[in-house]
Amino acid sequence: MLSAKVTVVFKDGVLDPQGKTIFNALQDLGYNSVRSVSTGKVFNLRLDKSDKQEAERELNEICQKLLANPVIEDYRIEVEQ
Amino acid sequence: MKFGVVTFPGSNCDYDTYAAARYILNEEVEFLWHLDTDLKGSDVVILPGGFSYGDYLRTGAIARFSPIVKEVIKFAREGGTVWGICNGFQILLEAGLLPGAMLRNKGLRFICKHVNIRVESVGNRLTAGLDPGQVLHIPIAHSDGNYYDYPERIEELKRNDQVVFRYCDAGGNIIPESNPNGSVDNIAGICNRDKNVFGMMPHPERAVENVLNSTDGLKLFESIRSYYSRRAAV
Numbered sequence: 599m600l601s602a603k604v605t606v607v608f609k610d611g612v613l614d615p616q617g618k619t620i621f622n623a624l625q626d627l628g629y630n631s632v633r634s635v636s637t638g639k640v641f642n643l644r645l646d647k648s649d650k651q652e653a654e655r656e657l658n659e660i661c662q663k664l665l666a667n668p669v670i671e672d673y674r675i676e677v678e679q
Numbered sequence: 680m681k682f683g684v685v686t687f688p689g690s691n692c693d694y695d696t697y698a699a700a701r702y703i704l705n706e707e708v709e710f711l712w713h714l715d716t717d718l719k720g721s722d723v724v725i726l727p728g729g730f731s732y733g734d735y736l737r738t739g740a741i742a743r744f745s746p747i748v749k750e751v752i753k754f755a756r757e758g759g760t761v762w763g764i765c766n767g768f769q770i771l772l773e774a775g776l777l778p779g780a781m782l783r784n785k786g787l788r789f790i791c792k793h794v795n796i797r798v799e800s801v802g803n804r805l806t807a808g809l810d811p812g813q814v815l816h817i818p819i820a821h822s823d824g825n826y827y828d829y830p831e832r833i834e835e836l837k838r839n840d841q842v843v844f845r846y847c848d849a850g851g852n853i854i855p856e857s858n859p860n861g862s863v864d865n866i867a868g869i870c871n872r873d874k875n876v877f878g879m880m881p882h883p884e885r886a887v888e889n890v891l892n893s894t895d896g897l898k899l900f901e902s903i904r905s906y907y908s909r910r911a912a913v
Contacts, residue, residue: 612827613861615787664744667737667773669780670827 600645600653605674606666607638641665653677680907681707683721687742692728692884699884704900713745722907723760724751726767728882738781738823739769748774760804761876765821768878777871777878779828785861791820794859796867796881797847800840803874808902814851815895817881819859824880826862833863844868844879
């Protein structure tokens with residue numbers, strides 16, 4: 599069994615209104631060191647696979663097909679034993 | 680002619696759409712269930728508004744894999760008329776039948792109000808019965824209606840006459856103030872390159888009787904009907 603974490607984020611340049619709103623709230627709270635905020639989604643998956651490369655290949659397919667919308671989102675896959 | 684209206688778990692404009700086509704337009708309509716694998720002889724398939732599959736993951740992202748949508752994709756590739764309204768538009772984007780994607784509204788709020796949209800193209804069966812530049816008064820009701828695509832693909836849409844509606848003011852001017860959700864170029868509705876698949880955020884089925892404050896939405900239903908009656912006459 600392998601555990602995987604998939605992180606989906608907006609591509610650079612795509613409007614992230616929630617990130618912008620959170621950024622504005624942080625400015626209002628006085629956290630002036632914060633320069634930007636972007637939001638995303640995290641998916642934790644458990645796969646019945648032993649080969650890490652094989653798991654990554656399948657996760658890549660899963661991301662392309664469902665978890666991310668390639669028009670507006672990028673994704674990152676991390677597989678752990 | 681015959682309309683098919685798809686019901687997904689979470690659709691909530693299916694009955695309004697059915698009523699518009701059946702009782703106002705007086706045409707034949709069938710409900711199609713999301714698990715169906717048959718379009719029951721529909722000439723036009725409408726994917727109505729709502730929150731299919733709870734809008735989980737992204738709007739339309741789960742619905743696009745339902746059995747009926749597989750049939751709709753096949754139907755579209757054969758030239759059948761597919762019309763996605765609001766959530767239906769979002770599903771068509773996720774299914775890849777229309778280009779682009781939807782982002783959350785720029786102001787982050789759910790917006791429910793009448794807006795004005797300008798007919799940008801009449802070179803298709805949805806708007807062939809209207810005048811270029813005609814302004815329609817039709818309501819919107821959505822959180823994720825901020826249409827987005829890469830600048831070069833937006834240029835391609837324009838080049839191919841695929842931008843069907845844009846948000847405008849009452850006088851038909853396309854200005855930033857008339858853009859309710861942040862959509863690129865005020866785009867409110869588009870079609871595919873072959874001009875048989877349509878997606879729009881405004882709800883024409885909510886503007887088909889005087890009691891609803893506008894009958895402008897009915898003009899789109901009528902335009903589609905004329906297309907099919909002309910075809911039958913040939």
